[in-house]
Amino acid sequence: MKIGVDYYPEQWDRALWKEDADNMKKAGVKIVRMAEFAWGRLEPAEGEFDFSWLDEAVALFAERGIEVFLGTPTNCPPQWMFEKYPEIIQADQGGNRISIGIRGHRCLNSPVFREKCRLIITEMVSRYRDNPWVVGYQIDNELEANYCCCPVCAERFREFVRGKYGTVEKVNRAYGNVVWSGEYSDFSQINPPFGSFRTWLNPSYMLDFNRYASESTVDYVEFQRKLIRSLDEDALITTNGWLCENMPDFYDLFAGLDFVSYDNYPATVLPEEEETLYSHAFHLDFMRGIKRKNFWIMEQLSGGLGSWTPMQPTPRPGMIKGYAMQAAAHGADAILHFRWRTAAAGAEMFWHGLIDHSNVPGRRLEEFCDLCREAEQLKELQGSVIRNQVAVLYSSEQEYAFKIQPQAEGMHYFTQLKAWHDAFTAQGIGVDIIDWHSPLQGYKIVVAPTLLVTDEKIVKNLHAFAREGGHLVLTNRCGVKGENNQCIMAPLPTVFADMTGAEVREYDPIGTARKKIRLTGDGWGQEDADKEAFCTLWCDILEPHGAEVLVEYVEDFYEGEAAATVNPYGSGLAYYVGTVLNRRTMHLLARSIAERADVAYYENIPVGVERTVREKDGRQWVFYFNNTEKRQSVKNEETRRLAAGKAAASDGALTLEPFEMKILQAEAEGRKVI
Amino acid sequence: MKIGVDYYPEQWDRALWKEDADNMKKAGVKIVRMAEFAWGRLEPAEGEFDFSWLDEAVALFAERGIEVFLGTPTNCPPQWMFEKYPEIIQADQGGNRISIGIRGHRCLNSPVFREKCRLIITEMVSRYRDNPWVVGYQIDNELEANYCCCPVCAERFREFVRGKYGTVEKVNRAYGNVVWSGEYSDFSQINPPFGSFRTWLNPSYMLDFNRYASESTVDYVEFQRKLIRSLDEDALITTNGWLCENMPDFYDLFAGLDFVSYDNYPATVLPEEEETLYSHAFHLDFMRGIKRKNFWIMEQLSGGLGSWTPMQPTPRPGMIKGYAMQAAAHGADAILHFRWRTAAAGAEMFWHGLIDHSNVPGRRLEEFCDLCREAEQLKELQGSVIRNQVAVLYSSEQEYAFKIQPQAEGMHYFTQLKAWHDAFTAQGIGVDIIDWHSPLQGYKIVVAPTLLVTDEKIVKNLHAFAREGGHLVLTNRCGVKGENNQCIMAPLPTVFADMTGAEVREYDPIGTARKKIRLTGDGWGQEDADKEAFCTLWCDILEPHGAEVLVEYVEDFYEGEAAATVNPYGSGLAYYVGTVLNRRTMHLLARSIAERADVAYYENIPVGVERTVREKDGRQWVFYFNNTEKRQSVKNEETRRLAAGKAAASDGALTLEPFEMKILQAEAEGRKVI
């Protein structure tokens, strides 16, 4: 577990460089990311490269045993390039070149821009490929799906559609263009989604545009990756993902890259409403799931955020270290903090780093140093992995489809996944968030929330999983559509209905309203939960034909009707949860599901405390993290066994301060301890 | 009373057509609307027409005795047309062509577009004019006032202004252009309202632009109407109106058409706040009032709405049938449900029809079938009409003027009319909503709410009405302006002040605040209503000189001042209501007004229950509709007399389930039963 920082030598007087490098060494920093915004300084005039300053910075860190990760500086072309080649500027939804002056304004498909990228990257990688301290490259920065509407991109989109379908007739069928006389008679009529009324556009077309936009970004990443690899056979290559509005498909994005890296900014203010899910554990499990292996944090919360928005509250004590440890507990092998120093200039000057403008070491730097020390003691974690029995399926297709057509007021795809992640987490059960098309062998439970859009592969995979003994959880909005984002004309959950033993007779998109429900199945454990149980957002009215009813509605015209069911399929089970349950009911349901699937769960884990396990060579590290602002106490068989007299009190209770992480060590065979 | 559906054969496999037609016949469907979005399929390439599929569909319905209403498909030109003739695309407020890809993008004034319309309509009408099953044509779809800002339209607007005023001097005077040096020296300086700050523009100019925009759409309708009529002497011709933000004047729009038709989507979730008026009875009476005769519903609520917005809750049990019966009770002679099948493709796929994507007949289709059966039993209603003694005046001039210059925070023109409609409805009194310039003979009570803009004709008409014995209700904001939307320099209600016996000394636009009031006049009936009485939005402080005071303020600096008055004028009465009363006080006031006017009202009608009467040849059908989510009971002289032992319990109480309609039959002479 490697702790590092992001550093911008170009922003500071050379006088500070040595001081900073010395202090980093002293703190225990192992790796530094640099240069991802420095194109202007690396090529101050066309074709005139100046790497001398970067050489110097690299050397400074190398001398102190600190590795360097370089960013290809292509996010921000120099000003002379925009002026000389205005065609490299992105176009907006009106087809007009956007205003430059911020960052990320380049069109990823522009041939001129790509050539300029080729030159600067070649220069960079050739220079450092033999430097053992430069260990890898981050491609560009926080890439989004390519929504550029310039003529080059419009043509690329047309090529995408033509390549996928071949003829306009096939396009028209795939999109259902007959509606509102939208049928193309020529590919020339196809354009990116100009205009501001995107929610009125054909959803099949829009889903394809989203797919294209993602592929377009992936193509750009591949262009850089191949170039770097052609120059340096050994360098690590990645890019830093972030969960933005226009996310590309992360599975595609990282497919060719060596590992996933992620920019991790958990909340500094926790929400008061208990239904609100805030933990970044979900994001971290999502990142680990992309390549189903450990990952890096390329930017980690270091101070209060702000800049283009008003400043937010500063991280509470414990957050700097705790959130980093949380990342490690979920599989981060390196964690670079953004940033060592808070910028004194530029638009980002209030996006705080570890060191404030004061240049006086403070509370947050202290916590960071503490983190470095702890990381040093956890060296053995290197090579350890996380193995879970529960998976939740993510799919960018759903993400796009939900954004194109919001299903009910307040209903978001991501939140649905988070709720399932949270429900198993609350039982101390580790969860993998994985691509919907992943192989599912090895999992006991697979949750497939709101698979609005389906395709042959997922249908086949999920059937196989349940048939062979897996416990599959389907939910409302599963099976609504085929791969073209057109509705499937069959009773919901359509392609999955043969598994569920229940069909949706009717649905009621209640949005932010709440309806009372009752738990009816066995094994719930806590009957008084009924009193407060409610559902929200969406109500499928289920007609069971064979399935066991788990939840039923107790108000409105579907009073007494089934809301959730479970049904044997093959040697497995198929759950169908037709509504969105309140948090506590979700926890009870997850426990019940775990119990039936013989997945170990853990008692007395307070809400907000997160338990994960990394393992290696027969050894286990059990992490207990208090992701709340209150002191919490855990006391179960595991804490008694592993921690009594050590991390825990004599009675086996493990006490955790706010954002504190405690790590228990065990033999791997002792895995199932309830 | 004819029940029908909207159907889109072009969207479905031919295999489904027969099944659908059979099922419609079985359900009792009498009429089907088709083709209003099918231009792309009817003219797949320029000048190449293909009506074969429509022929087939028409034949299928004809064979089953189902009539066909065709839409002229001009709302959505084919893609090839937009590509070849980009000048047919509307221009936005910046004068730029908008982005196509949704619907309704054509410029109504474009000569090229009109020629293309001429060709397709000629093709269509010539083809079906001799087919007895094709009974009529809907012109285009849900037309809005023409806000297009293309050069052609800009010139049309200039012509409108020149035609109306002749010289720029007259324009300048009419608009008061001297303010802010806005005087034109040449017609070339006149443009449509470019830019996004319309509320800052000259309101006289803006009102004229709204008039032009309405006339422009009417001109387009007339162009299509004349063309159709020239080809087919007998076809029914209409267009389907909807209450959109940019409504054209409906009286002008339908002036040349055979009857009004309307797209009727009542709320599926009723508001909890009791001051919120939700009943579509107002809209229905508005539609009947346009031509002062019965009308059609061309699109009727069939399922949960959604698509470009998140899905809304599904219609509660009773709504499908009940809302259709409500339309019939207010004068709908045909009701076509939108739509038979929910679309599986395109932007509107979650705007639910009667049959869900599941293709399994469900609760809503069942209710629809029930409706068809009941309609069959109500055949005698054909030819029956509605005659009311109370009219509320609507004027698109006010609608436009209020939108151009909002009078107080939260004050809307439509809501003011709805409140008066609701107040009389609550007494079981039928109300006509009619054009402000209509003849008023035959009415006992005429309410003229917020006549912000006036002209000579309305002043003359209203004086004559009261002089000859009518009871006239004027309100706050009446008489503020002349026809040019400039303020009249006289004490309010200016041109009406000679009738009211009271003048507005001062006004206070209190917006969403509330002020206590007290009822002071005789005949209110319920003194305890005082306790909760309040007013909102606007407070005229009245100075009576002869008028009787009905309501007075009991707080703020106008405590004790008059808020509403009544005054004899000629052989009639003139009320002036200077504020906006809370709902219950409005109900009491309406009853008091009815009493003085000798208009029959009905006791014990719960709020939300609506009573209407259709009559024919000395017979009456009395409709009682429960437009609430609770069971309601009505018990008055009428229910005792007409329903005891039949629809009602033995004590004469008529019990209505949520959204239930009960119809009582009577002789016409028994009309006045209190």
Next chain:
Amino acid sequence: MKIGVDYYPEQWDRALWKEDADNMKKAGVKIVRMAEFAWGRLEPAEGEFDFSWLDEAVALFAERGIEVFLGTPTNCPPQWMFEKYPEIIQADQGGNRISIGIRGHRCLNSPVFREKCRLIITEMVSRYRDNPWVVGYQIDNELEANYCCCPVCAERFREFVRGKYGTVEKVNRAYGNVVWSGEYSDFSQINPPFGSFRTWLNPSYMLDFNRYASESTVDYVEFQRKLIRSLDEDALITTNGWLCENMPDFYDLFAGLDFVSYDNYPATVLPEEEETLYSHAFHLDFMRGIKRKNFWIMEQLSGGLGSWTPMQPTPRPGMIKGYAMQAAAHGADAILHFRWRTAAAGAEMFWHGLIDHSNVPGRRLEEFCDLCREAEQLKELQGSVIRNQVAVLYSSEQEYAFKIQPQAEGMHYFTQLKAWHDAFTAQGIGVDIIDWHSPLQGYKIVVAPTLLVTDEKIVKNLHAFAREGGHLVLTNRCGVKGENNQCIMAPLPTVFADMTGAEVREYDPIGTARKKIRLTGDGWGQEDADKEAFCTLWCDILEPHGAEVLVEYVEDFYEGEAAATVNPYGSGLAYYVGTVLNRRTMHLLARSIAERADVAYYENIPVGVERTVREKDGRQWVFYFNNTEKRQSVKNEETRRLAAGKAAASDGALTLEPFEMKILQAEAEGRKVI
């Protein structure tokens, strides 16, 4: 003290002119402003001037002894000018010419426009320079900083930057352009801030753009001022300032003008939340502070506002007179009401004047007449001035910098200043709001709130002030940045830290949250205030090294830490208030500060009652104004001494009706009466 009105003869029939002039004379009007929007009538065609109507109007007032103030009509060029010279139209953030049709659309830098201005102004001033009744000129109307993005303005901005820095290297350093590769290699790359994402732009560049935009407007004012002065040596010259979003720097704006004038529209609805500061006393003191002398009100509230927004509630009784008297009490020597008559046409027809559309004299005109009478009796006030011992520093640099980078959710620069003004006002202590670069001699207390941006001059001045015995109040966000809007790398308050005896160890931008605090210093007087004391928006955690702690936090992780301190510096004191206190605590703090500084304060002044003093030749007028909607009573040594038996009751209590002003007279030496 001169009372006047704004009048638009061009908007009215000549028949009304005489009636209006007669009525004004009768009311006691002394001065009329005219013509600022009348270019269209003064130059109806290019080069054809028609001043005959204005001559007539001027003569009408002159005959009645009423002075005339003329506006240069350059805010609204005639329509023919926009048509013939479209290059005079402003460009928006996209660089496109805006839509005309409202007002203020001209580009201040356009050479053609300036030439047209030269001609009309020359015509006007030459015509009236010898007319003794035309006493002065208002330049244009309500000028904003020049944000025009046309090519001419873009070039002007480039010239501004080039002129300031000389080389792009210096620009790059000043802006910190190295961040995100923003370094210019040529001045041609510099543009105004195109696009809609301004909060993402470089804040150093943005601050300079704001400076340029202000200077650009000032340049335009100077162009007009010089022209007028060259034609008329004696005329009064001013412009009417208003507090708009894009304010120019008022100190620069009025530097060359004879006096400040201001458009004064206090609230007609007072807020219910007691933390909300609404008094316009702040604005008035701000205006007086600009040139540190008395000022004019060029537009004063006369009726309910409205037009492009819905109408607002009408002024409550007392407001017309009371708010005018409040202005006088703060140094207004002339108060012109906007407007005599409410417009009957044009976009502003519901921005009410003294006379309603009814043309019937009403309550507001009556109050106005009463005001005129009282003004007549206060003639002796002429030449009296206001001298205060407390100053609050304002700086447009901060205003701009806060808008560019909001510091915390809900934190606004202006509100911070208002809070300090309010705190001293609550003690009956007069406050000057003055330019941050003003000389500070003569003040006992200087408050410098949130000096985010600093420069050498302010650092030197504030040190000198405290060193020489002044009591200086600094707050959170003081000293964050240098003059280029880059952060200073030193412990806050950086350049002031040597004075405060305390440093900011860390800060927490809590936004709208609230945290409990405790008063710890001496002299607070009311210990029970502790119970409700809270802070909000921003929390500096202070580390005192020598300073006395005045306030400490009592919750969150900085419980027990210092929030406000005071420290001796030179022979003075330096306060540092690291958070934003609730209103009552601010009042207590202000009293404590006054006490230490030996500034007289007054007991028993209810919140909302404002005390000010004007003085002349050894005489004082003490104004007590009730700026609340309730009757209030003041009883302290001063009221006992000056008012007993006269304005006050026998026990010395001064009772004030809502918005009532009472004036006590005294000898100047009796100044310090507590």
